Amino acid sequence: MIKLKAIALDTGGTMTDSFIIDETGAFTVGKAQTTPENEANGILNSIADSLFYRSTSIEESGNTVDALVYSGTAMLNRLLEREGNSNIGVIVNAGFEDLLRLGRALQCWIWLDYGGRLHAREHEHPEPLIPRKQIKGVRGRINFWGEELIPLYEEEAKKAVEELLNMGVDSICVCLLCSYMNASHEMQIKYIAEDIMKEKGKEIPIILSSEHNPVRGETPRLNAIVIEQYAAEPSRVQLIKIAERLKEKGVPAPLRILTSYGGTISPHHKSLIPTMVSGPIGGLIGTKFISDEYGIKNLVSSDVGGTSFDVGLVMERYVPAKWESSLGKFILNIPMIALDSIGAGTGMYVRYNDISRRLEFGPESAGYKIGVCNEQSGLETVTMTDCSIILGYLNPDYFLGGKIPLNKKRAFKYIEEQLAEPIKADPYITARGALDLIEINMKNHLNGMIQGLGFRPENYTLISFGGGGPLHVEDTHRD
Numbered sequence: 001m002i003k004l005k006a007i008a009l010d011t012g013g014t015m016t017d018s019f020i021i022d023e024t025g026a027f028t029v030g031k032a033q034t035t036p037e038n039e040a041n042g043i044l045n046s047i048a049d050s051l052f053y054r055s056t057s058i059e060e061s062g063n064t065v066d067a068l069v070y071s072g073t074a075m076l077n078r079l080l081e082r083e084g085n086s087n088i089g090v091i092v093n094a095g096f097e098d099l100l101r102l103g104r105a106l107q108c109w110i111w112l113d114y115g116g117r118l119h120a121r122e123h124e125h126p127e128p129l130i131p132r133k134q135i136k137g138v139r140g141r142i143n144f145w146g147e148e149l150i151p152l153y154e155e156e157a158k159k160a161v162e163e164l165l166n167m168g169v170d171s172i173c174v175c176l177l178c179s180y181m182n183a184s185h186e187m188q189i190k191y192i193a194e195d196i197m198k199e200k201g202k203e204i205p206i207i208l209s210s211e212h213n214p215v216r217g218e219t220p221r222l223n224a225i226v227i228e229q230y231a232a233e234p235s236r237v238q239l240i241k242i243a244e245r246l247k248e249k250g251v252p253a254p255l256r257i258l259t260s261y262g263g264t265i266s267p268h269h270k271s272l273i274p275t276m277v278s279g280p281i282g283g284l285i286g287t288k289f290i291s292d293e294y295g296i297k298n299l300v301s302s303d304v305g306g307t308s309f310d311v312g313l314v315m316e317r318y319v320p321a322k323w324e325s326s327l328g329k330f331i332l333n334i335p336m337i338a339l340d341s342i343g344a345g346t347g348m349y350v351r352y353n354d355i356s357r358r359l360e361f362g363p364e365s366a367g368y369k370i371g372v373c374n375e376q377s378g379l380e381t382v383t384m385t386d387c388s389i390i391l392g393y394l395n396p397d398y399f400l401g402g403k404i405p406l407n408k409k410r411a412f413k414y415i416e417e418q419l420a421e422p423i424k425a426d427p428y429i430t431a432r433g434a435l436d437l438i439e440i441n442m443k444n445h446l447n448g449m450i451q452g453l454g455f456r457p458e459n460y461t462l463i464s465f466g467g468g469g470p471l472h473v474e475d476t477h478r479d
Helices: 039-053 058-064 074-080 116-120 154-167 184-200 217-249 277-294 384-390 410-425 428-450 469-478
Strands: 004-011 015-022 027-033 067-072 089-095 135-138 149-151 171-174 206-208 255-258 301-304 308-314 326-327 329-332 339-343 348-353 356-364 463-466
Touching: 004 039, 004 058, 004 171, 004 277, 027 039, 027 067, 039 058, 039 217, 039 308, 067 217, 067 277, 074 217, 074 308, 089 154, 089 217, 135 277, 154 184, 171 184, 171 217, 184 206, 206 356, 206 469, 217 255, 217 329, 255 277, 277 301, 277 308, 277 339, 301 428, 301 469, 308 428, 326 339, 348 384, 348 410, 356 410, 356 428, 384 410, 384 428, 410 428, 463 469
Parallel strands: 004 067, 067 255, 089 135, 089 171, 171 206, 301 463
Antiparallel strands: 004 015, 015 027, 301 308, 308 339, 326 329, 348 356
């Protein structure tokens, strides 16, 4: 009987991968279409695909598994595509109600390439995640020594909580100045909120920045707790369901989720935001292994998925970590192996903009639906995968091992009508131009990560993974 020892899972926007190791160290890889409504189905399909080559099943051999690790990009994709839960209330110090919208100067350009950073020629504020009306200010002040300068105006706190509850928000995030030194004002607001909710018969989470990650910097602290509720918390139900389904199949190992700093946590952990980029972080840890194994000092790691493009560096065989990181153009104060992400993937929609008269991509992605070439998807908008299909870069008869047949003629028709005719160009040239557009963005992001730290790209070796990595990053590297 085969004794399985470890199962590693990676759920992307388009595909779900499984990596299964037995007691001898031998492994098999499985792949299945992601099922975003119920990720557990895609994971079980992927595991079944992997174990098919061993002539067994998870029910027969899963009882010997000692380690079960999950990584994925569902949370990150939710942020990049702006499809998270925006029904969040926020309470800040009076006068700081626009903090979330204004951010910090660094937040406007941290994601740019070297030229953009140097000349500040194209900086912009990221699109706010929640409406301004859901942000309330309350007077009171703690100084940077942790001393109370102005007592909390409790009546204003009561009014703010009541107004947010009347709006029907799903959670309330509280972030006050210098609460990392003295959390008393944030705790007061929490107690006030709990009393009001008890009176009204309501119960929603109250998230305090002082409990979440009490470190200096109100902007990244506020961003972190808002993004936690916007993009990370919606995945908790899915993660618990995955753990339960695998337990039902006889897998005794508890599900652990890879974090942004290389460790693992339970799906019941109070904060899930450290798992936002777990998939790309796993790839960067693997890049470090390649660096050590083959003696390559400097590596740039890149992950091309269906929605995001993630880049990290190994410098002199060292993987840097940072306490202030950037995700989706927002600065966060969570510990993270140094990595940055932008919205650029194989599932990105491509459209002709009537106003600018040019092709544009994103921020939405088709995800597991792939593109108009997938007739079963019901999609009517062209994606980057459709462009790759008509150019012959992908085999339409062997996508996911032939499990998902793709219609090349249908992709050509939609590209011709939606993209080529408006710009009066050949469909093949148009498709190549669309790919050039996204690959230039990838190239700029790669160069920005390297040059922004004062290094030169020619001193680095490029390694790529993810569903679209070898295809798209090769073009980026050649350019």
